[in-house]
Each structure stands twice: as C-alpha cells, then as structure tokens.
Amino acid sequence: MWKDGDIEIPEFQRSYVWTISQASRLIESFLMGLPIPPVFFYIDENQKNLVIDGRQRLQSIFYFFEGYFKEADTRGNRKEFALEGINPSSKWYKKKFSDFDDPDQRQLKNTVLRTVLVKQINPKQDHTSIYHIFERLNTGGTALQDQEVRNCVFGGKLNDLLSKLNDYENWRFLLGKNGKDPRQKDVQLILRYMALFHDLEIYKRPMKDFLSKFMDKNTNPPISFIEAEQNRFQKVCDLIVSHLGKDRPLNPKGPLNPSVVDSVMIAFAKHLDSCPSDISSRVERLRSNPEFQKLISKATTDQSTVNNRLKLAERELFG
Numbered sequence: 532m533w534k535d536g537d538i539e540i541p542e543f544q545r546s547y548v549w550t551i552s553q554a555s556r557l558i559e560s561f562l563m564g565l566p567i568p569p570v571f572f573y574i575d576e577n578q579k580n581l582v583i584d585g586r587q588r589l590q591s592i593f594y595f596f597e598g599y600f601k602e603a604d605t606r607g608n609r610k611e612f613a614l615e616g617i618n619p620s621s622k623w624y625k626k627k628f629s630d631f632d633d634p635d636q637r638q639l640k641n642t643v644l645r646t647v648l649v650k651q652i653n654p655k656q657d658h659t660s661i662y663h664i665f666e667r668l669n670t671g672g673t674a675l676q677d678q679e680v681r682n683c684v685f686g687g688k689l690n691d692l693l694s695k696l697n698d699y700e701n702w703r704f705l706l707g708k709n710g711k712d713p714r715q716k717d718v719q720l721i722l723r724y725m726a727l728f729h730d731l732e733i734y735k736r737p738m739k740d741f742l743s744k745f746m747d748k749n750t751n752p753p754i755s756f757i758e759a760e761q762n763r764f765q766k767v768c769d770l771i772v773s774h775l776g777k778d779r780p781l782n783p784k785g786p787l788n789p790s791v792v793d794s795v796m797i798a799f800a801k802h803l804d805s806c807p808s809d810i811s812s813r814v815e816r817l818r819s820n821p822e823f824q825k826l827i828s829k830a831t832t833d834q835s836t837v838n839n840r841l842k843l844a845e846r847e848l849f850g
Contacts, residue, residue, distance in 0.1 A: 532580065533589075533593050536579075537578075537579060537580055538572070538579075538580045538582065538589070539579050539580065539581050539582070540581075540582045540586055540589070540590070547586065547587065547590045547601065548587065549587045549590075549591060550616075551600050551610070551612065551615050551616070552615050552616025552617075553587075553591075553616070554587075554591035554594065554595065554600065554612070555614040555615050555616050555617055556616060556617060557588060557591050557592075558591065558592070558595050558614060558623075558639070559614065559617045559621065559623060561639060561642045561644075562623060562635065562638060562639060562642075567588065567644060567645075568585075568588075569585070569644070569645035569646060569647050570582065570583075570584060570585025570588060570589060570644060570645075570646050570647070571583035571584040571585060571646070571647045571649060572646060572647070572648050572649065573648075573649045573650070573664070573684075574648055574649065574650040580648075581683060583649065583664065583683075588644070592644070594612050595612050595627075595628055596628055597612070598611060598612055598627050598628060598629055599611060599612055600612040611627060612627060612628075613625050613626055613627045613630075614626055614627075622635075623635070649664055676714040676715060676716065676719075677719060677739045677742070677743075678714070678715035678716065678718050678719035678722065679714060679715050681722075681742070681743055681746050682715065682718075684743075684746075684747075685743070685746040685747055685750050686750075687750035687751040688750070688751045688752060688757060689746060689749045689750055689751070689752060689757075690746070690750070692757050692760060692761060693718050693721050693722055693725075694718065695761070696721050696760075696761065696764050696765075697711060697717055697718050697721060698711075699764070699765055699768060701765070701768035701769055701771075701772040701777075702717075702721075702764075702768045704768075704772050704777040704778075704779075704780070705768060705771060705772065705779075705780060705781055705792070706720075706779075706787060707778070707779035707782065707787070719742070720789055720792055720793075721764065722742050722745070722746065723738070723742060723789060723792075723793050724764075724792065724793050724796045724797060724800075725745070725760060725764070726741060726742050726745035727793055727797055727837070727841065728797050728800055728801075729745070730745055731837070731838065731841065734834060734837055734838075735834050736832055736833065736834060737832065738832040763800055763803070764800075766803050767796050767799045767800050767803070770799055770803070770806055771795065771796070771799060774806065774810050774811050775810075775811055775814060780814075781795060788827055789831075790826070790827035790828075790831045790840060791818070791827055793841070794817075794823075794827070794840050794841055794843075794844035795814065795817075795844060795848070797841055797844070797845070798841070798844045798845040798848045798849060799848075801845060801849070802845075802848075802849040805849065806849075807848075807849065810848065813847060813848050814848065816847065817843075817844060817847045817848060820843070820847065822843060823840070823843055823844070823847075826839055826840040826843065827840065
C-alpha cells in the first residue's frame with residue numbers, strides 16, 4: 532500500500548524525527564512479539580489512507596524494509612538501516628533486513644500492526660468532525676496545533692495558497708519574523724484574515740471551527756478565487772508596509788496580536804484603492820483607542836466583539 536501510494540503521510544510540521552536507535556527498538560519489539568500501539572488512518576474521498584497517528588512507527592517500518600534510514604541527503608547519500616541501540620548480544624544487532632535469515636524475514640513480514648480506520652459518513656459535506664478526530668487522536672509527545680491539523684484534513688489548493696502566501700516578503704515584515712512559525716500560527720493568521728473577510732456575516736464561535744469550515748468549503752476553489760486572494764493579500768501587505776514601514780508595523784512595541792492583524796488587514800482589503808495619506812497616524816490612533824483596546828483584549832472571538840472590532844477599525848482607518 533505504501534509503495535502504491537495508498538498510504539499518505541500529510542505535510543505536518545512534525546516530520547520524521549525518530550533516531551535510528553528508536554526505530555531499531557520498534558523493529559526489535561515486533562520481532563519479540565511485544566504489543567505495539569495501533570496506527571490511525573482517515574479514509575478520504577479518494578479512498579486514500581491519510582495517517583492520523585503513527586507516522587514515526589510507519590516510516591520506521593518502511594525504512595527498515597527498504598534498507599535505508601531516512602531520505603537521501605543533499606548529496607544523494609543514504610544511511611543503511613542496520614539495527615542499533617538494542618542489546619549487542621541480540622541475534623539482530625547490526626543486521627539489516629536483507630541480513631535476516633528466512634524465518635526472521637518471514638516473521639517480520641507476518642507481524643500484525645493494528646490499524647484503526649476512520650471515515651466521515653454523515654454529514655457528507657461537513658468534515659469538521661474529522662478535524663476533531665485528528666486533534667484528539669494526535670497522541671504524540673507534542674500535540675498538533677489547529678492549523679497543522681487543518682493542513683492534513685483540508686489539504687488542497689487553498690492550503691497550498693496559504694503556504695505560498697506565508698512566504699511573501701512583506702507579510703514576513705508584518706510579522707516581524709524571517710523564519711516561519713514551526714506550528715503554523717502564521718499560516719492560521721492568513722486563514723483568519725481571509726475567512727473573516729469573506730464570511731464575517733456567518734461567523735460564530737468557536738473560531739477554530741469557523742476557520743475549519745471555511746477551509747472545508749474552499750478546499751479546492753476555482754483558479755479565479757486563488758488568483759483574487761493572492762492578489763488581494765499581497766496588495767494589503769504592500770500597502771501596510773509602504774505606509775507603516777518594514778519594522779513590525781502592526782506590533783512595534785509588543786507581541787503580535789491576532790485581533791489587530793485581522794482588524795487592520797481586513798480594513799485595508801476593503802479599501803485597496805482609497806488609502807488616506809495620513810493612514811499611518813490613523814493606525815496609531817486606532818491602536819491607542821480605549822474601545823479598540825478592549826475589543827482586542829477581552830472575549831476576542833465572541834461574535835459581537837469580532838463584528839464591533841472590524842467595524843471600528845474600518846471606520847477609524849478609512850471613514
């Protein structure tokens with residue numbers, strides 16, 4: 532199934548991180564008949580098996596059968612996968628799969644790895660329940676963040692666009708960070724801006740479900756949508772940087788507040804062709820506005836708070 536592409540490992544932030552010793556102990560556990568936790572697959576609409584939980588175990592198995600540990604380096608070199616980190620007196624110590632005798636090869640091939648299959652049955656057009664399953668079944672040491680889970684559940688053209696926009700130079704200036712957030716919080720900020728720009732009238736808590744439903748609805752939108760969103764997003768970033776500067780223009784004195792980001796960016800997105808000459812001082816007045824301060828600091832995802840915050844920002848910046 533792995534060789535045929537029927538098992539798919541989504542592009543999570545957390546890639547394959549096990550050491551060869553960890554992977555070797557897993558293989559030895561199979562050979563010793565020790566219990567191994569099951570892996571979880573989500574069966575998508577194309578009957579692909581997307582890995583919910585178990586990436587480290589699965590890739591360790593695939594690498595061992597293949598005979599090489601991890602992918603090739605930049606020079607094309609690969610490390611042979613001989614079992615390390617197990618008892619040196621073990622019959623399998625320092626052996627590759629090809630070094631095993633026939634009975635041991637057969638034993639490993641016949642070993643059962645229990646697999647739980649998850650499939651969305653009803654409602655067919657709402658995949659947010661799968662999102663929650665991914666979230667809860669992520670049993671690794673570091674739980675996946677919301678956007679990392681969406682990256683798996685709602686993979687498609689919109690997800691690809693969000694990743695592309697996250698590399699845009701002026702967006703990185705807005706964030707004040709050159710490197711991308713390893714937990715995809717920067718990608719989620721783009722999604723939040725985009726979803727509220729389009730679907731504010733149907734917004735309701737919780738925010739994470741609202742964002743998931745937007746991605747579900749627009750997983751593979753027409754090319755016109757992709758082009759329009761890319762053009763609008765880049766223009767917004769360009770305008771903000773050109774008028775407010777490159778040095779963390781939305782948070783010059785403190786950590787980035789997502790509520791400030793969506794308020795200012797959506798206001799700019801609605802007035803791309805009518806930017807006032809004093810927009811810099813208007814943004815400063817907005818940030819110091821007591822009402823705005825309250826709306827970006829308390830109950831920030833309440834429906835009334837979100838609506839009032841976006842209306843206030845648009846009025847103060849472009850009214």
